[in-house]
Amino acid sequence: MEDSELLEEALKAQLLEVALLANFAALPTFAFARGPVRDWLKGGNSFLLEGIKRDSPPGSKLCSLPASAAYDYGACSLLVGFQHLVGLILSLPEVSSAGSRAWAGTLVQHAALLQVAFALVHLLDAVRVRIVEGHRTTPIFAIGWIAGLHAMSVTILIPMNIHYAA
Numbered sequence: 001m002e003d004s005e006l007l008e009e010a011l012k013a014q015l016l017e018v019a020l021l022a023n024f025a026a027l028p029t030f031a032f033a034r035g036p037v038r039d040w041l042k043g044g045n046s047f048l049l050e051g052i053k054r055d056s057p058p059g060s061k062l063c064s065l066p067a068s069a070a071y072d073y074g075a076c077s078l079l080v081g082f083q084h085l086v087g088l089i090l091s092l093p094e095v096s097s098a099g100s101r102a103w104a105g106t107l108v109q110h111a112a113l114l115q116v117a118f119a120l121v122h123l124l125d126a127v128r129v130r131i132v133e134g135h136r137t138t139p140i141f142a143i144g145w146i147a148g149l150h151a152m153s154v155t156i157l158i159p160m161n162i163h164y165a166a
Contacts, residue, residue: 018158019117048071063143069136086114094107113158126138130143
């Protein structure tokens, strides 16, 4: 096989894995865990609402979110943070030099693709909420923030994985 054919096959494999992770990891997490996490945040104290009102960037309109939207935003943030924790755990063998290099490298590649899957689902979910529930629940600033937050991972991790997979 030529180099271009190897790269093409690697790209197809990476995109297939992102699609599988999005469908079988990220979407179910957002669909089934978001409500319980949101309820858990509501059941505690009002630290989330107070923090959003106090620490929101000027002009972001996050301080004017209805309480239900703020709790939903917090739940999504915690779910994405949980995914980052899973990625960190998957990367530990590579960082600590435990196990074989090939095995540890493969785990890092899967962690990177999991990040891409969650990034895409998080952004599409925010757009869906804005369309369904309106601009009061998801200001355009929040969508821009989510897109900017995940843009680097999507644009760096796929090419990185193709490079190391080929």
